[in-house]
Amino acid sequence: MSLYEILGVERTASQQEIKKAYYKLALRLHPDKNPGDEEAKEKFQQLQKVIFILGDEEKRAVYDETGYAGDDALVGEAAENLQEFFRTMYRRVTEADIEEFEANYRGSDSEKKDLKDLYEKFKGNMNRLFCSMLCSDPKLDSHRYKDIIDEAIAEGELKTSRTYQKWAKKVSESEPPTNPLVRRQKTKKQEGMDLNWNPQKKSFRRPDKGLKVSRAKTGSVSVWTKILDRRTEA
Known part of the structure; x- marks a missing residue:
């Protein structure tokens, strides 16, 4: 049982598809x-792994x-049980x-807590943080996140790092978005990237089977476009 099977994606899935399934x-x-x-909490922690x-x-x-996954909860019977649990969730x-x-999460205290927790987990590596942070978009949220983290550092709640300082400097030099909390919309091109659940393979597939997406070319895309999927409902 591979991590791809647990998450419900093909081994050839792009980073965008992986993150879409995760979100x-x-x-x-x-x-x-x-x-x-407690069960949902435990499964959420395993999903994070x-x-x-x-x-x-x-x-x-x-x-x-x-x-090698490096965790007993992600192999053998435990992995099979996790896959089945996730499959029903989709x-x-x-x-x-x-x-x-x-709508409720962005700008909330819960979002701030998750942001601070992930900042500590990834030791200020914001690129990795954005991979796991729910409903995040580097283009919209970098300045907002920087303000939250800087305040926490100033109050002694978080510790700064060279990695974070380098990222923060680049953010400071860029133009902040006008309305970072405004709900984002999918483009027609992004709608074409939606995934359909394939019950036979217990994984997602793209509607356009001929569409190829290079992992190296996907880059950072809006989390909103990763999680919106109108065609995977039962």
Whole structure:
């Protein structure tokens, strides 16, 4: 049982497709959606472990070469149970769920907490943070995140790092967005990147089977376009 099977994507999936699958599950399993639900909390933590590897191109490349996940919860029977649990989750995520979650999450105290937690986890590496941060978009949120983190550093809640300082300097030199919290829309091109659930293979597939996406060329795209998928509902 590979991490790709657990997440429900093909081994050849692009980084965009991997993150799309992750966000669909994360929106359903996030602690804010399941207060007091220990099973959902545990599965959310396991999901974080999967995206920590597959969401990072370097770690993914090492995994592809070695097949080593480094966690007993991601192998054997435990992995099979996790895959089955995630599979049932996919069918319960609707566009309305996604819109409601994003509207309530962005700019909330919960978002700030997640941001600070991930900042500590990735030691100020914001590129990795954006891979795991829900409803995030580097173009819209970099200045906003910088303000939150800088305030936490000034208050002694977080520690700065060279990696973060380098990123923050680049952000400061760029023009901030006018309305970073305004809901984002999908373009027609992005709608074509939606994934359909394939029950036979227990994974997502693109509607256009001939469409090829190079992992190296996907780059950073809006999380909104990654998680919106009108055609995967049961």
